[in-house]
Amino acid sequence: AQSVTQLDSQVPVFEEAPVELRCNYSSSVSVYLFWYVQYPNQGLQLLLKYLSGSTLVKGINGFEAEFNKSQTSFHLRKPSVHISDTAEYFCAVSDFGAAGNKLTFGGGTRVLVKP
Amino acid sequence: EPEVTQTPSHQVTQMGQEVILRCVPISNHLYFYWYRQILGQKVEFLVSFYNNEISEKSEIFDDQFSVERPDGSNFTLKIRSTKLEDSAMYFCASSDSLGEQYFGPGTRLTVT
Numbered sequence: 001a002q003s004v005t006q007l008d009s010q011v012p013v014f015e016e017a018p019v020e021l022r023c024n025y026s027s028s029v030s031v032y033l034f035w036y037v038q039y040p041n042q043g044l045q046l047l048l049k050y051l052s053g054s055t056l057v058k059g060i061n062g063f064e065a066e067f068n069k070s071q072t073s074f075h076l077r078k079p080s081v082h083i084s085d086t087a088e089y090f091c092a093v094s095d096f097g098a099a100g101n102k103l104t105f106g107g108g109t110r111v112l113v114k115p
Numbered sequence: 116e117p118e119v120t121q122t123p124s125h126q127v128t129q130m131g132q133e134v135i136l137r138c139v140p141i142s143n144h145l146y147f148y149w150y151r152q153i154l155g156q157k158v159e160f161l162v163s164f165y166n167n168e169i170s171e172k173s174e175i176f177d178d179q180f181s182v183e184r185p186d187g188s189n190f191t192l193k194i195r196s197t198k199l200e201d202s203a204m205y206f207c208a209s210s211d212s213l214g215e216q217y218f219g220p221g222t223r224l225t226v227t
Binding site: 032034036042043044045046049051090092094101102103104105106107108 | 148150156157158159160163171173206208214215216217218219220221
C-alpha cells in the first residue's frame with residue numbers, strides 16, 4: 001500500500017521569500033509523483049509531475065520539485081512567492097507504469113503568503 | 116485546452132435521497148475516476164473505471180455508490196441513499212495511457 005506524508009500542515013511565508021513544501025512517500029513499487037494546487041473554492045490543478053528522467057522537475061508558476069529516491073521524497077520549492085500563491089498544495093503518488101491507477105494524496109499543506 | 120467538466124457545481128439534498136453527479140471527461144481519455152474531499156480533509160480515492168467496468172474501488176465505495184458511462188461522453192456517480200457523512204466535494208478525473216490525471220472543478224454535495 002502507498003502512503004504520502006506532508007510534514008507541514010500550514011506554512012506562512014512573506015511575499016518574495018522562498019518556500020519549500022515537504023513530501024515523503026512510501027511504496028513497495030516505483031511510483032509517479034505529482035504536486036497539485038487547490039486555490040480557494042476551486043478544483044485541483046496539476047503543478048508538476050515526475051514520471052521518469054531528470055530528478056529536478058519544473059512546473060507552472062515558477063515551482064520546481066526534486067525527486068530523491070533514496071530519501072523517498074519529492075519536495076516542492078519556489079524561490080520567490082507571490083500573494084497569488086496562497087493556496088493548498090497536495091502531493092500525490094501513483095504506481096509507476098500502470099495507467100489507470102489511483103492517486104494517493106497527502107494531507108495537504110496550506111500556504112499563506114503575507115505581504 | 117481540453118478540460119474535465121462537472122455538473123452541478125453544488126447539490127443540496129436531503130438524507131436518504133438519491134443523487135447523481137455528472138462528469139464529462141476529456142474526449143480521448145480512457146480512464147475515469149471519482150475522488151472526494153470532506154471539508155478540511157485530504158482528497159480520497161473512490162473508484163476508477165476503464166473499458167466500461169470498475170478497475171479499482173476503495174473501502175468508501177460501498178453498495179450505496181455506483182458509476183456508469185451511459186454514453187460516449189458522460190461519466191456519472193450515483194449515491195442511492197445519501198447520508199450526512201456523504202457531504203463533501205466530489206471530483207471527477209480522467210487520464211490517457213500516460214496516467215496523468217486531469218481533474219474537474221468538483222461538485223459540492225451537501226446532505227441535510
